[in-house]
Amino acid sequence: MRVHRYTEETEQLGHAILKYAADRLALDPVPLDFSRSVEELDAVAGGAISPDGIGGQAALKLFEDELALACLSIDHPRYLSFIPCAPTREAAMFDLVVGASSIYAGSWLEGAGAVYAENQALRWIADLVGLPDGAGGGFVQGGTIGNLSALVTARVTARANASRNPSSSRPFRVAATAGSHSSIASACEVMDAELVPVPVDDQLRLTGDALRQVLLREGPETFFAVVATAGTTNLGIIDDLESVAAVCQEFGIWFHVDGAYGGAGLAAPSVRGRYRGVEQCDSFIVDPHKWLFAPFDCCALLYREPALARAAHTQHASYLDVLNETPDWNPTDYSVGLTRRARGLPFWFSLVANGTGAYTAAIEHTLDVARFATDQIRHRPEFELVREPDLTVVAFRRLGWDATDYQRWSDGLLQRQEGFVVPSSHDGETIARFAIVNPRTTTDDIVAILDSMV
Numbered sequence: 001m002r003v004h005r006y007t008e009e010t011e012q013l014g015h016a017i018l019k020y021a022a023d024r025l026a027l028d029p030v031p032l033d034f035s036r037s038v039e040e041l042d043a044v045a046g047g048a049i050s051p052d053g054i055g056g057q058a059a060l061k062l063f064e065d066e067l068a069l070a071c072l073s074i075d076h077p078r079y080l081s082f083i084p085c086a087p088t089r090e091a092a093m094f095d096l097v098v099g100a101s102s103i104y105a106g107s108w109l110e111g112a113g114a115v116y117a118e119n120q121a122l123r124w125i126a127d128l129v130g131l132p133d134g135a136g137g138g139f140v141q142g143g144t145i146g147n148l149s150a151l152v153t154a155r156v157t158a159r160a161n162a163s164r165n166p167s168s169s170r171p172f173r174v175a176a177t178a179g180s181h182s183s184i185a186s187a188c189e190v191m192d193a194e195l196v197p198v199p200v201d202d203q204l205r206l207t208g209d210a211l212r213q214v215l216l217r218e219g220p221e222t223f224f225a226v227v228a229t230a231g232t233t234n235l236g237i238i239d240d241l242e243s244v245a246a247v248c249q250e251f252g253i254w255f256h257v258d259g260a261y262g263g264a265g266l267a268a269p270s271v272r273g274r275y276r277g278v279e280q281c282d283s284f285i286v287d288p289h290k291w292l293f294a295p296f297d298c299c300a301l302l303y304r305e306p307a308l309a310r311a312a313h314t315q316h317a318s319y320l321d322v323l324n325e326t327p328d329w330n331p332t333d334y335s336v337g338l339t340r341r342a343r344g345l346p347f348w349f350s351l352v353a354n355g356t357g358a359y360t361a362a363i364e365h366t367l368d369v370a371r372f373a374t375d376q377i378r379h380r381p382e383f384e385l386v387r388e389p390d391l392t393v394v395a396f397r398r399l400g401w402d403a404t405d406y407q408r409w410s411d412g413l414l415q416r417q418e419g420f421v422v423p424s425s426h427d428g429e430t431i432a433r434f435a436i437v438n439p440r441t442t443t444d445d446i447v448a449i450l451d452s453m454v
C-alpha cells in the first residue's frame with residue numbers, strides 16, 4: 001500500500017512540515033492576513049483533490065502560499081475580537097507531538113499516560129476553583145460541549161432525585177441571565193429544556209436575590225440547574241457567585257459556573273477575590289484555548305462529584321464492557337462524545353515546562369494592559385466605557401458614532417492590516433470591544449487602535 005509506506009520522500013516532507021511549523025511559531029510579528037471568498041479560493045485550490053495526488057511538498061506549498069494566507073492569525077497581538085487564542089510556543093509545539101502519537105485518550109486502558117497528565121492539569125484548575133480532592137472531569141472540545149455535558153449531568157441527577165419523591169415533577173428548566181453565553185441557550189435547545197432568564201442587577205450581574213424571586217415565581221422544583229458566568233463573553237462580567245451559590249444550596253439546585261473565558265482569572269491574585277463562591281459549584285468549565293494559552297480546541301470540564309457525570313454519560317455497549325467493568329478513570333465518561341484526542345496534553349506540557357507562576361504573570365500582564373485601555377478610554381473625551389471591566393474585556397462607545405461608523409472603522413483596520421477589532425452590541429446599541437487575552441498585546445497596540453478611531 002503506497003499511502004502507508006515511509007520513504008525518502010516522506011522523510012523530506014517531515015522535515016519540511018516541521019520547518020514550516022517552527023518558522024510559523026518564530027514569526028514576530030505574525031501577519032494578520034485576510035479572509036478570501038470561495039471564488040478566490042476556488043481559483044487557486046479548487047482542483048486540489050485528485051485521484052493521483054499532487055505529493056506532499058506540493059500540498060504543503062498550496063497550504064502555505066494560498067490557504068494559510070486566507071486565515072486570520074488569531075494570535076496576532078492586535079486581534080482583539082471575539083475571544084482570541086494565543087498559545088504558548090510550548091503548547092503549540094506539543095500539539096504536533098499529540099498529532100504524531102496516535103493516542104486514544106478516551107480510556108485509561110489505552111491512554112493511561114496521557115490521561116494521567118491531563119488529570120494533573122485538571123487538578124491544577126480544580127485547586128484554583130477550590131474543589132475537593134474527589135473532583136474531576138475531562139478536557140472537551142470547547143465551552144459549548146462543556147456546558148452541555150454539565151447540564152446533562154445536572155438534569156440526570158435532578159431527575160434521579162425527583163424520582164425518589166413520587167409527588168415531585170420532572171425538572172426541565174435552567175435559570176441564567178441574558179448575559180450568559182449563547183451555548184447555554186443552545187444546550188437547552190438540544191436538551192429540549194426551558195431557559196428561564198433572570199434579571200440582572202445594576203451592575204449587570206446575576207444575584208441570589210433575583211434568582212430566588214424567579215425560582216419562587218416559577219416553582220423551584222421545576223429547575224434542574226442554575227448557570228452563573230464567571231466572565232461573560234461580551235462584557236466580561238463576573239456574576240455574584242456567592243449569593244447565587246447560597247440560593248442554589250437553599251433550593252437544592254445544581255450550580256454550574258461557566259468560566260470558559262474568565263475562569264483563568266482565578267490564577268491572578270489581583271482579581272481572584274471577585275470569584276468568591278465559585279468553590280461551591282457542582283460543575284465548572286474553563287477554556288484553556290482562551291485565556292490559558294493552549295491551542296484550539298480545549299475546554300476543561302470539572303465536577304464536584306464525578307460519579308454523577310459517569311451515571312449521565314457512560315456509554316454502554318458490549319464492545320465497551322472491557323473498559324466499563326474496571327474502576328479506571330475513563331475521560332470519555334464525563335461528557336457528550338466517545339472518541340477523544342488527548343487535547344489537554346499541550347496545555348499540560350506548557351504548564352509543566354513553564355510553571356504555574358509564568359501563567360499567573362502572563363494573566364496579570366493582560367489585566368494590566370486591560371486596565372491601561374480602561375484608563376485611556378476614561379480620559380479621552382471621545383470615548384465612554386459601557387461598564388467598568390471586571391477582567392480583560394473592555395467595552396466602550398465612540399461617542400457620536402453609529403453602527404456604520406464602527407463597521408467602516410473596523411473594515412479599515414483589517415484592510416490596512418493594523419488590527420482585527422469587530423464591533424459588538426449591548427442593549428441594541430453598537431459598541432466597540434477589546435478582548436485582551438494575548439500577553440503579546442502591548443499598551444502601544446491599544447494606543448494605536450484607539451488613535452485610529454477618529
Ligand SMILES: *Cc1c(COP(=O)(O)O)cnc(C)c1O
Pocket residue numbers: 083141142143144145147181183229231232233258259260261262287299
Ligand atoms: C467562549 C465561551 C463559551 C463557548 O466556548 P467554545 O469553546 O467557543 O465552545 C461558553 N461560555 C463562555 C462564557 C464563553 O466565553
